[in-house]
Amino acid sequence: MTSHIEPFIELENLEKVFTVRRKAAGLFRREKSEVRAVDGISFAVERGEMVGYIGPNGAGKSTTIKMLTGILTPSGGRLRVAGIDPARERTRLAQRIGVVFGQRTTLWWDLPLKDSYRLMHRMYRIPDARFRENLDRCVELLELGELLDVPVRQLSLGQRMRGDIAAALLHDPEVLYLDEPTIGLDVVSKARVREFLSHLNTTQGTTVLLTTHDLTDIEQLCSRVMVIDHGRLMYDGKLSGLHAVGESERLLVVDLERELPPIDVPGARFVRSEGPRQWLAFPATASAAPLVAEVAAAYPLIDLSVREPDIETVIAKMYGGTRDERRESLM
Numbered sequence: 001m002t003s004h005i006e007p008f009i010e011l012e013n014l015e016k017v018f019t020v021r022r023k024a025a026g027l028f029r030r031e032k033s034e035v036r037a038v039d040g041i042s043f044a045v046e047r048g049e050m051v052g053y054i055g056p057n058g059a060g061k062s063t064t065i066k067m068l069t070g071i072l073t074p075s076g077g078r079l080r081v082a083g084i085d086p087a088r089e090r091t092r093l094a095q096r097i098g099v100v101f102g103q104r105t106t107l108w109w110d111l112p113l114k115d116s117y118r119l120m121h122r123m124y125r126i127p128d129a130r131f132r133e134n135l136d137r138c139v140e141l142l143e144l145g146e147l148l149d150v151p152v153r154q155l156s157l158g159q160r161m162r163g164d165i166a167a168a169l170l171h172d173p174e175v176l177y178l179d180e181p182t183i184g185l186d187v188v189s190k191a192r193v194r195e196f197l198s199h200l201n202t203t204q205g206t207t208v209l210l211t212t213h214d215l216t217d218i219e220q221l222c223s224r225v226m227v228i229d230h231g232r233l234m235y236d237g238k239l240s241g242l243h244a245v246g247e248s249e250r251l252l253v254v255d256l257e258r259e260l261p262p263i264d265v266p267g268a269r270f271v272r273s274e275g276p277r278q279w280l281a282f283p284a285t286a287s288a289a290p291l292v293a294e295v296a297a298a299y300p301l302i303d304l305s306v307r308e309p310d311i312e313t314v315i316a317k318m319y320g321g322t323r324d325e326r327r328e329s330l331m
């Protein structure tokens with residue numbers, strides 16, 4: 001036994017290289033090429049942290065998560081989750097982690113929700129009392145009561161997602177990996193999922209690693225965010241710092257009573273207009289309140305809303321070039 005406290009998740013120079021064979025000129029020739037999906041990533045996450053793991057499409061997020069669960073074996077570097085090497089002891093690790101993939105379900109499609117839970121009860125050998133306690137808590141907090149007898153195929157996306165989150169938590173995992181848990185959900189379902197995750201983190205101390213394209217998920221849930229691009233860690237810190245590095249802007253969408261010339265107020269830049277609606281950009285690090293007050297005082301308003309920059313835009317600004325340009329440079 002070592003006496004010092006180890007971080008709960010620890011990556012040191014982690015790598016994953018895929019070899020892809022592509023059809024080349026000539027009938028039987030195939031060219032081999034390498035994709036460095038994860039290209040030397042190091043970070044440590046303490047127990048109880050809730051961390052956002054973000055980046056553009058193809059950045060290497062899912063590949064990292066697959067290595068953290070033991071589904072994929074690293075090509076290089078070192079990896080530990082709760083002191084366990086995931087690829088070598090995948091089954092032992094499975095007892096301690098929960099995984100939710102927003103784009104695919106771990107539930108049995110044709111079975112009522114509660115039957116999927118019963119199967120998990122047996123698969124994970126969860127003690128009866130513990131299972132019942134966890135299920136009751138999830139049913140209450142995720143409002144699953146009326147859905148337990150419904151076959152999974154008949155659930156809406158938001159209901160299924162809540163069902164999947166409960167499924168990942170029945171065996172009391174110490175760490176939860178969430179890959180796009182709010183993708184495709186309506187505003188109300190997103191809010192419910194976020195509220196639940198925040199509650200889980202504060203009451204159970206569950207360590208959470210969250211991959212998402214929705215900046216609001218990160219803003220509302222994570223005190224720390226890591227950005228990866230081209231398989232490398234580009235940023236690790238507070239979300240506000242990311243905005244500053246990316247020099248990103250938020251948008252104020254203004255609905256005027258009638259079509260008017262571009263709004264001119266200090267601290268904001270006119271972007272475009274469409275009839276009586278105008279879009280103004282202002283620094284993401286600035287508060288919207290003074291700007292809203294200025295616009296409201298000087299213009300006949302019907303409505304106002306603030307749009308957050310999406311992560312892809314922030315990242316594109318951080319490293320220059322558009323997403324498509326970066327994607328092209330990958331090929």
Ligand SMILES: Nc1ncnc2c1ncn2[C@@H]1O[C@H](COP(=O)(O)OP(=O)(O)OP(=O)(O)O)[C@@H](O)[C@H]1O
Pocket residue numbers: 018019020035036037055056057058059060061062063064
């Ligand atoms: N099994 C595989 N074989 C070959 N290449 C792969 C494989 N899995 C992933 N890749 C490649 O590795 C890179 C990283 O992919 P990954 O799925 O980890 O990205 P991501 O950040 O999760 O993207 P997204 O947001 O689109 O899900 C991409 O270039 C992808 O094409």
